[in-house]
Amino acid sequence: MVYTVGEMAKLLGVAAxxxxxxxxxxxxxxxxxxxxxxxxxxxxxxxxxxxxxxxKKAGMSIKDIRQYIEMALQGDDTIDxxxxxxxxxxxxxxxxxxxxxxTMEMVDYKCWYYETAKEAGTVDAPQKMELxxxxxxxxxxxxxxxxxxxxxxxx
Amino acid sequence: MVYTVGEMAKLLGVAAxxxxxxxxxxxxxxxxxxxxxxxxxxxxxxxxxxxxxxxKKAGMSIKDIRQYIEMALQGDDTIDxxxxxxxxxxxxxxxxxxxxxxTMEMVDYKCWYYETAKEAGTVDAPQKMELxxxxxxxxxxxxxxxxxxxxxxxx
DNA sequence: CTAGAACTTAAAGTTAACTTTAAGTCAAGG
DNA sequence: CCTTGACTTAAAGTTAACTTTAAGTTCTAG
Numbered sequence: 226m227v228y229t230v231g232e233m234a235k236l237l238g239v240a241a242x243x244x245x246x247x248x249x250x251x252x253x254x255x256x257x258x259x260x261x262x263x264x265x266x267x268x269x270x271x272x273x274x275x276x277x278x279x280x281k282k283a284g285m286s287i288k289d290i291r292q293y294i295e296m297a298l299q300g301d302d303t304i305d306x307x308x309x310x311x312x313x314x315x316x317x318x319x320x321x322x323x324x325x326x327x328t329m330e331m332v333d334y335k336c337w338y339y340e341t342a343k344e345a346g347t348v349d350a351p352q353k354m355e356l357x358x359x360x361x362x363x364x365x366x367x368x369x370x371x372x373x374x375x376x377x378x379x380x
Numbered sequence: 381m382v383y384t385v386g387e388m389a390k391l392l393g394v395a396a397x398x399x400x401x402x403x404x405x406x407x408x409x410x411x412x413x414x415x416x417x418x419x420x421x422x423x424x425x426x427x428x429x430x431x432x433x434x435x436k437k438a439g440m441s442i443k444d445i446r447q448y449i450e451m452a453l454q455g456d457d458t459i460d461x462x463x464x465x466x467x468x469x470x471x472x473x474x475x476x477x478x479x480x481x482x483t484m485e486m487v488d489y490k491c492w493y494y495e496t497a498k499e500a501g502t503v504d505a506p507q508k509m510e511l512x513x514x515x516x517x518x519x520x521x522x523x524x525x526x527x528x529x530x531x532x533x534x535x
Numbered sequence: 536c537t538a539g540a541a542c543t544t545a546a547a548g549t550t551a552a553c554t555t556t557a558a559g560t561c562a563a564g565g
Numbered sequence: 566c567c568t569t570g571a572c573t574t575a576a577a578g579t580t581a582a583c584t585t586t587a588a589g590t591t592c593t594a595g
Contacts, residue, residue: 231571236528242554245573250552261561263572275525279486282479287552301502308494311487318484324437325480329473331434332466339463347456370430373391386541397584400543405582416591418542442582542591549584560573565566 228266237274251291252277254298283314284321331370334363381423388421392429406446407432409453438469439476486525489518 234241247253248264255273257265273294280290293310296303337360341351356364389396402408403419410428412420428449435445448465451458492515496506511519 229572238529240554241572243552246553249574259561261572262574263561271528272526275529276486276490279483279525282483283487301497304494304497304501304503308491308498311490311494314487315484315491318480318487322477322480322484325473325477328434328437329470329477331431332438332469332473335431335466336463336470339459339466342456342459343463346459348459370434371427373426374393374430384542395584396542398582401583404544414591416542417544418591536595538593538595540591540593543589545587547584547586550582551580553579555578556576558574561571563569563571565568 226268230264230266233266233270233274236271237278247277247287250287252287252294254294280314283318285314330366334366334370337363383421385419385421388425388429391426392433402432402442405442407442407449409449435469438473440469485521489521489525492518 228236230244231241234244237244244253244264248256253270253273256270257267259265277290277294280293293307296307296310338348338351341354342348344350351359356367359367383391385399386396389399392399399408399419403411408425408428411425412422414420432445432449435448448462451462451465493503493506496509497503499505506514511522514522
């Protein structure tokens with residue numbers, strides 16, 4: 226089964242212009258053409274496209290992804306490089322996960338803050354609350370929000 | 381203690397031009413000015429800036445953040461709206477977390493893939509491996525990568 | 536009182552990742 | 566054969582979030 230750019234775009238849930246753009250940027254050198262010049266995506270190209278999609282979600286740029294594709298097309302000589310690339314990406318994702326976790330804590334705190342404000346009818350309730358009255362799990366983030374990053378929130 | 385824009389920028393680890401840009405976009409209406417027109421950040425403004433930073437990390441646009449700031453300045457009448465905003469943001473973050481988790485699984489799979497390729501000296505080793513030989517935790521993601529999203533990878 | 540570092544604004548420039556447009560070509564059904 | 570919808574490319578346009586520049590002002594230390 227082969228697909229035109231429009232069909233593949235629909236299948237993947239992206240715009241056809243996006244796939245054309247990716248092709249122009251060298252992300253799809255594996256896509257063949259008909260004698261008339263029309264892109265013919267093969268079933269097996271879906272895996273490439275899924276990997277590209279995942280790399281994008283991981284925050285990689287088009288340029289970085291192209292490097293990977295180029296390495297992959299060079300064959301088994303670049304296995305080490307590709308492994309190193311994904312190992313680095315693993316670290317990046319761990320970092321992102323930690324940051325997201327932290328952002329989540331802040332939003333959880335803000336939800337508690339406005340729930341408390343809602344009950345009392347004023348933000349003064351949570352805003353002026355003593356640290357000891359604040360639920361234990363929000364104390365750290367509250368301290369952190371009230372000081373510059375890197376500023377010791379100690380003693 | 382008050383800070384100029386440059387001092388506050390340094391404290392937060394951002395460019396001064398960024399703070400000026402945020403101010404122009406209405407994100408910092410709480411910052412006062414000297415008689416000569418120079419921004420004077422107060423200690424308590426740090427909390428505002430930290431919240432703005434967290435909202436940005438959560439993927440909110442400048443426009444959305446301005447809405448929040450405007451609501452906050454309107455006072456206690458907007459508590460419900462602000463609570464709703466952070467509750468929605470909680471959902472968005474949960475979604476982001478799930479996506480990041482999924483991306484991580486893909487990268488873990490790719491690391492396994494290239495480790496296996498490295499041992500064997502060729503990507504054919506992992507590429508042509510039977511599903512049953514693939515470590516159990518990578519089977520689902522491997523199936524998924526090889527089909528279009530939404531395509532049932534069943535039976 | 537003055538030098539110069541840091542501030543001010545408005546406006547233009549940058550970057551990434553697309554999207555749109557324009558002018559033309561391909562391919563399938565009637 | 567011809568129409569029509571989807572394809573092609575190159576080039577220009579879009580958007581968000583900054584950053585840089587230019588021209589001028591303010592504050593502080595000597």
